[in-house]
Amino acid sequence: xxxxSIILFVLFVAFVLGISFYFAGRAxxxxxxxxxxxxxxxxxNGIAFAGDYLSAASFLGICGMIATAGYDxxxxxxxxxxxxxxxxxxxxxxxxxLGKYTFxxxxxxxxxxxGIKLMAAISTLLVxxxxxxxxxVGAGVLVTPLLGLPHAVGVILVGLIVITIVATAGMTSxxxxxxxxxxxxxxxxxxxxxxxxxxxxxxxPDQGGRVPFREYRTLTxxxxxxxxxxxxxAWQIAAVREVxxxxxxxxxxxxxxxxxxxxxxxxxxxLKLLESQFTARLADGSQVVNGAPASKDxxxxxxxxxxxxxxxxxxxxxxxxLNPAKYLSLIGDSRTRIKLWKNTSxxxxxxxxxxxxxxxxxxxxxxxxxxxxxxxxxxxxxIDFLSLMLALxxxxxxxxxxxxxxxxxxxxxxxxxxxxxxxxxxxxxYILTLFMGLGAMTNGVVNxxxxxxxxxxxxxxxxxxxxxxxxxxxxxxxxxxxSGLIIAASGAVAHDLLDRFAKVIKSDKQKVYAGKxxxxxxxxxxxxxxxxxxxxxxxxxxGLAFAVAxxxxxxxxxxxxxxKRTTARGITASIFVGVTSSIGLILFSPTMYELxxxxxxxAPFPLKNPGIISIPLSFLTLIIVSLxxxxxxxxxxxxxV
Amino acid sequence: MQxxxxxxxxxxxxTCRKGEKRPMLHEPAAKSGADPAFLYKRRLGAWMFxxxxxxxxxxxxxxxxxxxxxxxxxxxxxxxxxxYGFGLIVxxxxxxLIYNRACGRREAKLRSAAGQGGRA
Numbered sequence: 001x002x003x004x005s006i007i008l009f010v011l012f013v014a015f016v017l018g019i020s021f022y023f024a025g026r027a028x029x030x031x032x033x034x035x036x037x038x039x040x041x042x043x044x045n046g047i048a049f050a051g052d053y054l055s056a057a058s059f060l061g062i063c064g065m066i067a068t069a070g071y072d073x074x075x076x077x078x079x080x081x082x083x084x085x086x087x088x089x090x091x092x093x094x095x096x097x098l099g100k101y102t103f104x105x106x107x108x109x110x111x112x113x114x115g116i117k118l119m120a121a122i123s124t125l126l127v128x129x130x131x132x133x134x135x136x137v138g139a140g141v142l143v144t145p146l147l148g149l150p151h152a153v154g155v156i157l158v159g160l161i162v163i164t165i166v167a168t169a170g171m172t173s174x175x176x177x178x179x180x181x182x183x184x185x186x187x188x189x190x191x192x193x194x195x196x197x198x199x200x201x202x203x204x205p206d207q208g209g210r211v212p213f214r215e216y217r218t219l220t221x222x223x224x225x226x227x228x229x230x231x232x233x234a235w236q237i238a239a240v241r242e243v244x245x246x247x248x249x250x251x252x253x254x255x256x257x258x259x260x261x262x263x264x265x266x267x268x269x270x271l272k273l274l275e276s277q278f279t280a281r282l283a284d285g286s287q288v289v290n291g292a293p294a295s296k297d298x299x300x301x302x303x304x305x306x307x308x309x310x311x312x313x314x315x316x317x318x319x320x321x322l323n324p325a326k327y328l329s330l331i332g333d334s335r336t337r338i339k340l341w342k343n344t345s346x347x348x349x350x351x352x353x354x355x356x357x358x359x360x361x362x363x364x365x366x367x368x369x370x371x372x373x374x375x376x377x378x379x380x381x382x383i384d385f386l387s388l389m390l391a392l393x394x395x396x397x398x399x400x401x402x403x404x405x406x407x408x409x410x411x412x413x414x415x416x417x418x419x420x421x422x423x424x425x426x427x428x429x430y431i432l433t434l435f436m437g438l439g440a441m442t443n444g445v446v447n448x449x450x451x452x453x454x455x456x457x458x459x460x461x462x463x464x465x466x467x468x469x470x471x472x473x474x475x476x477x478x479x480x481x482x483s484g485l486i487i488a489a490s491g492a493v494a495h496d497l498l499d500r501f502a503k504v505i506k507s508d509k510q511k512v513y514a515g516k517x518x519x520x521x522x523x524x525x526x527x528x529x530x531x532x533x534x535x536x537x538x539x540x541x542x543g544l545a546f547a548v549a550x551x552x553x554x555x556x557x558x559x560x561x562x563x564k565r566t567t568a569r570g571i572t573a574s575i576f577v578g579v580t581s582s583i584g585l586i587l588f589s590p591t592m593y594e595l596x597x598x599x600x601x602x603a604p605f606p607l608k609n610p611g612i613i614s615i616p617l618s619f620l621t622l623i624i625v626s627l628x629x630x631x632x633x634x635x636x637x638x639x640x641v
Numbered sequence: 642m643q644x645x646x647x648x649x650x651x652x653x654x655x656t657c658r659k660g661e662k663r664p665m666l667h668e669p670a671a672k673s674g675a676d677p678a679f680l681y682k683r684r685l686g687a688w689m690f691x692x693x694x695x696x697x698x699x700x701x702x703x704x705x706x707x708x709x710x711x712x713x714x715x716x717x718x719x720x721x722x723x724x725y726g727f728g729l730i731v732x733x734x735x736x737x738l739i740y741n742r743a744c745g746r747r748e749a750k751l752r753s754a755a756g757q758g759g760r761a
Contacts, residue, residue: 071722078700078726085693085733089686089740097676329718368711368722375708382705389701393694412676416744420737427730434723561683 005146005468012472013161016479019180020165020173030511033170034101034491035407040172042414044179045405046421051178052401053080053426054185055131055481056138056452057542058433059474063458064451066437067304068340070366072373073437077430079389083396084426086554088419091397094561096406096415102488103403104496107556113568114501119575121496123552124400126579128489129525130548131399132482134541136530139478141452141538146471152531158475159527162482166490166519170512174483175408181476186425188469189432192455195462196439197327200319203306205444207461213444214301216358219251219273220265228262228271243344248355249273250348256291261357276357277301277341277448283350300356302457303341304446307360311335324435328367331438336363338441340371341448356448366441384607388543391611395546398553401484404491452538482526490518543609544586551578551614559622570626578618585610677751682744689736696732700725 026032040048058080065073099106104120136155143154165173204213220231228237228249238257239250247262251273260273277300280288287294309317310333319330330336337360345354365371373388374381396402406415440446440454445461447453456474460467494514499505505514533541555578556571586592590600591608607613676682703710703725711722 071726074726078729081730081733082693082697085690085697085736088737089690089693093676093679093682097679325717325719328723329714332712332718332720332723334712364712364720367720368708369704370708375704386701386705389697393697413745413748416741420734420741423734423737427734430730431727434726562687 002464002468004464005471008468008472009147009475012476015180016161016177016476017164019176020168023169023172023176026169026172028509028512030101030495030508030515032172033512033515034487034495035404036171036175038408038410040175040408042409042418043421045175045409045414045418047182047425048175048178048408049182049402049405049418049422050186050425050429051180051182051477051480052405052484053396053422054182054429054477055542056135056142056474056478057538058429059185059189059477060138060141060452060455061134061538061542062430062433063437063440063455064453065372066434067440067446067454067458068451069372070340070361070438070441071368071434072371074430074434075369075373075389076392077433079392080396081423081427081430082393084419084423086394086397087402088416088423090561091403091557092406092415092419093412095403095557096409096412099407101404101407101495102491103400103553103557104492104500107560107571108500110560111568111571113572115572116568116575117496117501119572119579120553120556121492121501123548123575123579124492124496125489126583127398127545127549127552128400128485128492128522129529130541130545131401132485132489132522132526133529133533134538134545135478135482135485136526137533137541138452138538139475139482140530140534141450142456142471142475142478145453145456146468146475151534155527155530158478158482159523159530162479162486163520163523165479165483166486166523167516170515171404171408171487174480174487175405177476177483178480181473181480182425184473185477186429188466188473189429189436192459192462192466192470193432193435193439195466196435196443196458197324198321199443199462200322201306201309201317201327201330201442202319203309203313203317205305205442205461207444208463210461210463211302211444213305214303216275218275219260220268221262221271221273223271230273239348241346241348243346246344246357248276248357257288258291259353259355259357261355274358276355277303278353278355280348280354281352288351300448302445302447303339303356303358304441305339305444306331306442307337307339309333309336310363327435328438330363331442332363332367334362334364336366337361338363338366340441341446343448366438380606383612384609387607387609387612390615391543391547391550391609394550394554394611394615398549398557399545400488400492400549400553401481404484404488486519486522486526487515489522490515493518493522547586547609547611547614548579548582550611551582551618553578555615555618555622559619559626563623563626565626565630566622567626567629569629570622570624573625574618574622577621578614581617582610582614585614676748677755678744678747681747685740685743689740693733693736697729700729 031037062073062076095106098109107120108116139158140151140154143149206213221228236252237249238252241248249260251258259276259278261276263272265272277290289298292298310330340359340361341356342359343354343356369375373385375385409415409418436455440458443461445457456471459470494511498514505511552575555574559566585605588605589608590603593603594600713721715721715724
């Protein structure tokens, strides 16, 4: 916690609330509240799209994944950006032309069918909530190091600020908050990448002299008669553990425990022991870090560095400033060796030990898929990869908080132009993510407990100002995205359900009031979920939201526009099947089984990503039900305009 | 355009859709009028989407069938993974700009052909 962070943070929040109060007058009508009166300039809307889209998952999650798994994290960047092609070429203009406030409007425009209104509103609400959870969890993650507040306080703080933004000025203030946040995120990410390139690469990164480079020790050993013999007799072997194919030893020296990873040493033909980091929860509940009681000063060291750069090491490997292409080519060189950290847990004499051990990976393996997604693995692994890439591609154009942004501009042409500005801004940002992630990987800044903080910690290695700025922007990222999601949810309930479906809304004013009440309720729900889901992987939850959105919404949008025989019942059934199958498959997936504390291998559904099953299933349902209902009742609505 | 004012648009909705109980039903947020370029844009969009989808699928397929290819250096010391990945991002923007230009031209042409240049 430092004064500058707090000042910047307070300024940001004051500014954001100022915008809300300034625009409060424009939110008195339903059009003003839900669609900013349709008066936003396409350029501003385009950057606001970037603000909406580049959520905590993009900024914190992708950079963190690249920092720990290399190119595999960048696959998310590629997929998230590709999704905008669907948004631009298929969805943007028709959605603007057919709808008024919500995605349901557009879908229902040619049918006026209660089933569509109900199902589309429910799917909007569910997808928004799935997407809200990781944002709120992200808020807690950020506030803890920034302001020294506990997770729950961070979540409640975000919740209260967002409810104020949304309830005072709805979509207008949200749009301007997103515009400013999107622009700041782009500018400061560019600044961060620039200083990373100027610093260049080194095998002993010391965070610009701020944190001395930590050298990890290596011991040599031999195997005699099935047991290890250490060359240096000052160390005593206390325990040997085998975890799958890995072998670890616990050593004692001067009464202090340490864990080491055992590896074959090709040079000597013997064995070598690599110093690892570890945490242990003892039987009495106390925490130990690296052999000493955990405290504010005794925490896991930040890690990640290059051992050799294109075959060189030590001072002669120092590169000085590099251009972007040279930076990537040196990291991706097959003679480059990068030290990554992985972890594994087991119990040792009643205490639960988690070891963080080094894994040396050559550069050519870092800059291609395979570290996280096993593209060379089993058939299931590869189908999983395909499923993820499919959901990312088709998910964007089905996200409710993105879709409602098409109603803030005056015309379909403006909707199209703002999408192009969004593609330019978001594409540029995603290119930067590769440099930020690799920068974190090689600059010794990765927090082994939580890779989500990689980008802000990389910024901290350049001084407090950049750290405070990047953290404040990351916080604003959460604020903005949460506001957009709450408006989407509030539109789904007040406009789609209460007004269009249940017909209980009597006036324009009442609809705005209902929207604000819903914003408050959804905001409160988001706070509760943000606290419950503390510690759950942010990126995983966002991937879930993409898969649900792509399965529930995309088939009906596409088929409504391109298949004349689509019927209202077909759309209703498709959304229902899309939502239930995607959420159902996720609940029975290995990832969820791990969360339940069961063996992931026993999960009934073998894939982590449901998209490859649930998206085609939703399409198929739409086609079959449309054909059946059409043959029953001739004369259903014609295709779009 | 002053069509953002909702009371006005509500009245307009009422006059347009006589006999409908709910005046706000199915009314666009703004009067964008009929769009004669609609079919052209939809067809062009579908083609460009297909083109991009094929190239994106190519990326996924190379990763699944011969991931080793992704480490091959292609140009300027950069490997296929980086070139293809950045390429997909840049290509999206190029396609988007071409699409916008084509749509804008067609809209302008149809507008002038219809002789109603004033309506945006």
